[in-house]
Amino acid sequence: TDLDNFITGLPKAELHLHIEGSLEPELMFALARRNDVAIPYASVEDVRAAYAFSNLQDFLDIYYAGADVLRTRADFHDLAAAYFDRAAADGVIHAEIMFDPQTHTDRGIPFAEVIEGLLSAMAEAEARHGISSSLILSFLRHLSEEAAFDTLTMAEPWLDRIAAVGLDSSELGHPPEKFARVFAAAAAKGLRLVAHAGEEGPPDYVVQALDLLKADRIDHGNRALEDMALVDRLVRSGMTLTVCPLSNLKLCVIDRIEEHPIDRMLALGLKATVNSDDPAYFGGYVADNYRAIAQARGLDKAALAQLARNSFTGAFLPEEVAQAHV
Numbered sequence: 449t450d451l452d453n454f455i456t457g458l459p460k461a462e463l464h465l466h467i468e469g470s471l472e473p474e475l476m477f478a479l480a481r482r483n484d485v486a487i488p489y490a491s492v493e494d495v496r497a498a499y500a501f502s503n504l505q506d507f508l509d510i511y512y513a514g515a516d517v518l519r520t521r522a523d524f525h526d527l528a529a530a531y532f533d534r535a536a537a538d539g540v541i542h543a544e545i546m547f548d549p550q551t552h553t554d555r556g557i558p559f560a561e562v563i564e565g566l567l568s569a570m571a572e573a574e575a576r577h578g579i580s581s582s583l584i585l586s587f588l589r590h591l592s593e594e595a596a597f598d599t600l601t602m603a604e605p606w607l608d609r610i611a612a613v614g615l616d617s618s619e620l621g622h623p624p625e626k627f628a629r630v631f632a633a634a635a636a637k638g639l640r641l642v643a644h645a646g647e648e649g650p651p652d653y654v655v656q657a658l659d660l661l662k663a664d665r666i667d668h669g670n671r672a673l674e675d676m677a678l679v680d681r682l683v684r685s686g687m688t689l690t691v692c693p694l695s696n697l698k699l700c701v702i703d704r705i706e707e708h709p710i711d712r713m714l715a716l717g718l719k720a721t722v723n724s725d726d727p728a729y730f731g732g733y734v735a736d737n738y739r740a741i742a743q744a745r746g747l748d749k750a751a752l753a754q755l756a757r758n759s760f761t762g763a764f765l766p767e768e769v770a771q772a773h774v
């Protein structure tokens with residue numbers, strides 16, 4: 449349809465994408481075979497059937513198990529290359545990609561294998577599709593502060609190739625304050641800062657991400673809507689929220705896509721963006737997310753264009769590059 453074509457043709461940046469969450473079942477089987485790794489599924493259909501989640505933790509258990517097929521530099525390359533092919537088809541021209549080193553280093557996979565595989569696919573995507581990209585090293589918040597510091601140390605040789613650090617995994621019980629010192633250390637090394645906050649966690653976790661982590665961007669942020677003083681603060685500071693509609697639906701942050709608050713966020717003046725989070729697990733890439741909210745909330749082209757503009761103003765791109773797209 450006309451709106452489909454408009455959405456695909458709209459140049460956009462994707463700011464909230466976990467590369468491990470782009471592992472499609474077909475590639476999971478191919479890598480399981482290539483690496484001789486056993487997986488607890490009989491078929492691709494069997495894998496997809498397992499993707500029924502009732503909360504974040506339900507999903508994380510399956511997501512970390514799926515990542516076990518990723519073993520070599522070639523695997524991380526192929527994973528990211530597949531994402532870039534899909535993103536290019538969706539009109540993504542810039543992507544800031546989160547990766548979870550601890551998911552791999554804790555299984556004995558060297559940090560170098562992970563990041564070099566990703567970097568090679570990023571260079572190819574630039575050459576092949578004209579997509580620019582950068583990396584966000586995400587700390588797993590269910591692990592310790594010390595483990596996060598160790599991960600930051602491992603990343604030292606590649607710091608010029610990493611744009612930011614992030615914070616993901618199980619939110620409830622792991623407030624941002626647990627990582628205040630490692631975020632300060634990352635900032636001192638010149639890295640930008642993002643954190644998942646307010647997906648399942650309370651509005652106070654968003655406040656902590658701002659005050660204690662000094663986050664430049666909030667991933668999700670949905671529950672900030674429960675605190676109007678916080679909304680006001682986010683609006684006044686021009687804080688970008690990386691919102692993920694199909695993720696919100698699949699992880700039961702909302703009960704129905706028709707209840708998604710994306711248009712309410714825009715009406716309040718929040719700098720919301722639309723992203724896919726873990727597209728292989730949540731049933732859609734970035735254009736699918738735009739289409740889902742356009743249909744469910746009746747967003748017009750102006751609102752969709754605003755969301756795409758917000759993705760560039762919220763990106764860690766040089767000012768003049770971002771401005772060329774707004």
Ligand code: HPA
Nearest residue numbers: 466616617618644725726
């Ligand atoms: N929330 C927290 N951790 C995650 C997510 C998410 O949506 N996706 C992958 N890791």
Ligand code: ZN
Nearest residue numbers: 466616667725
């Ligand atoms: Zn996420």
